Amino acid sequence: MIYEEYKADDIANIVQQYQVDPLVAKVFSYNQLTKAQIEQILYDTKTTEDLSYTDAKPIVERLHQAKVNGEKVLICGDYDADGICSTTILYDALQIFGITCGYYIPNRFTEGYGLNKKTVEMAIEKGYKILITVDNGVKAFEALAYAKQQGLTIILTDHHSYEQDELICDYFLHPQIMQEEFHHLCGAGVAFMISRALIGRHDYHTTLAAIATVADMVGVLDANRIIIKEGLSFLNQNWFANIQLLADDKSTWTTTKIGFQIAPKLNAIGRLADKANVNTIVRYLLLQNIVQIEQSAKQIKSINGLRKEISVKNEAMALQKVNADDDFMVAYSKDFHEGLNGIVAMKLTQTYGKSAMVLSNKDGVLKGSIRSVGLDLRQVFKDMDDVLLAYGGHKQAAGISFYEKDIDTIYQHLQKIAKEESVEDVAVYIPLQNEDLTIDRIEKLEALDPFGIDFAKPKFACTIDEFQMSTLSYGKHLKIQTSNMDFLYFNHGHELASYEHKKLTLIGDVSINTFRNKKTITMIVESVLL
Structure with missing residues (x-):
């Protein structure tokens, strides 16, 4: 993953034209919105009626x-x-x-x-x-x-x-x-x-x-x-x-x-x-009876808890099976739960920054999911119909099945494609200045929700050199605190010593966390640049 700072020369114009906070203007500029789209976000009062x-x-x-x-x-x-x-x-x-x-x-x-x-x-x-x-x-x-x-x-x-x-x-x-x-x-x-x-x-x-x-x-x-x-x-x-x-x-x-x-x-x-x-x-x-709703909700939460447990086990197995030096991560096993292959493939892409395919093996048929980093999955298998039993999906996610005997052919094909055609993911972030880090400004940012496709909430970056650190969950997670902000870096508690006395640039999602009526600006960190 390559991180690049977002730079724009239209912020002042957006601030003046729409009378918005500069941080809001940066988000509009980042998303390259049209005038009509900005006006819908700011002014539209239409309802489904x-x-x-x-x-x-x-x-x-x-x-x-x-x-x-x-x-x-x-x-x-x-x-x-x-x-x-x-x-x-x-x-x-x-x-x-x-x-x-x-x-x-x-x-x-x-x-x-x-x-x-x-x-x-x-x-x-x-x-x-x-x-x-x-x-x-x-x-x-x-x-x-x-x-x-x-x-x-x-x-x-x-x-x-x-x-x-x-x-x-x-x-x-x-x-x-x-x-x-x-x-x-x-x-x-x-x-x-x-x-x-x-x-x-x-x-x-x-x-x-x-x-x-x-x-x-x-x-x-x-x-x-x-x-x-x-x-x-x-x-x-x-x-x-x-x-x-x-x-x-x-x-x-x-x-x-x-x-x-x-x-x-x-x-x-x-x-x-x-x-x-x-x-x-x-x-x-569609239940109406509150007692039945409560009972069923507990059962659904229990199933989701089981889903998490199995996912963690499958992710651990997949991390052991892949070759970290490959250009395209591939893991398959009869022990992988078929319904969770997409989640595990996503874990591999997040861990290695590379495309990944995770497959369950049942009676000699491999079936699973692919997640892409820098590849268009609609094109990856366009000339391989003769070895695929089924294939379909979108640009970054797809489902696939084929016979186990063809795994070497497909593996080599994926390595070749990834080496020749992969484009390294570039994540563009907006740097936050000290004046941006007020409850009022971040609340104005959150008021723009819903974020999503076509109107993404940007990644933000904060550079800090004075901070305190601690770990959570018995050393599993890292918490960094400054005078006006908290940073949570999940699954990176082991990094504490390497960050001491360093100047850090932390990149992630920023929001307001409210606990016991106290509001705190919080970043969920996805990467740290030294």
Whole structure:
């Protein structure tokens, strides 16, 4: 990782034009925002009441017809946080509207991602006449072709990339065919559109869509920004026990809190498909009885705790298996938990600053996840279809499977690609001056939340030469304190002696920490430059 200081010559102009704090102006400049985007962040007071839901009208008309005809509807979901929230929103909306409906989310291990033929056969057997996919479907060619052949009505809603000529459906709703402000919706955002058009305002549906939008790491501007801010507002009024009881503390709700305290727990149920049925999380999210909610929340937290334990064990095994000198980290084992390979691959990229692939070995088939540093994973395997059983994903994350006998071929290919094409990651940071380090200024920075894709919260840097150090958790973590700031460097307690009497530049995320009504500026450190 290379760190570079952000330098800009437009800060004074932004301060003058928008009458904002210089630190806020630096964040706007850092993100290269347009005038319209800055104005939305600063001035927009639109709510979800002000959005137009006409793009969902054809689907809503068909659902009205389904109600009149008494047709049963099956919602076909996905096992991540977005898919879970999508399924919950639409199932609840159809029930409120008065349609007989059910839902099904496949098992990650035994059925895999997306709608499959077996689910269609089950739907036909149980008398369903309409299938609605949420957060999946654009690549479910076999299942949808079979459903079409059997005379089912197909309503396909998704937000993943697709080819128009490959679609198999009667109705289609996707962010890219909606009005421009909806172009970056996640799957639950699309489900929210249908819910709003069908039954009107429903604050819990808005909140679930906000959670999914943060969890799925889509854009945080345009309609998504309105949805997230409204959902956070409801949560900060202490609404919805189903969500509140999943949190680890009673701190203010932010995108960071959703990302670290809620999304992992929803995802854990899908990841540990050998320990829990992901369909039960939908039931949990719709529980009304507080005693049942409390009991189920404890169970979900327990599953997430198990997920953490297994992740730590798998990470330790992977760190032993990789060759630190490789250009592309590769680890595989029959002992790796398939649902956690993506988490372990991310750990390897963070440890070595290189792309990583982590695979589970089952009966001679390797299946797992890849995380990229400086490589476009959409291109890495473009000429290797003959050795891959399955492959798909995004620029920085992908899923893969192939036969164990081909591991050497793929390993050598990855080393070659990484050596020739990897571009070292460059992290650009904003240096904080002493005048920036006031509670008021950092609170103005935090007021810009939601941060995320298209409007990133920058990395900040502080250079210090007078400080005190201590360790936490029996020497595991390092705490550095100055007169006006705390720095927490997790898993680096062993560095204490090497930092003594040095001038340090600490890089990381800055926020306000409140403890016993005392506010402290705190940095979660990701790197230290000497």
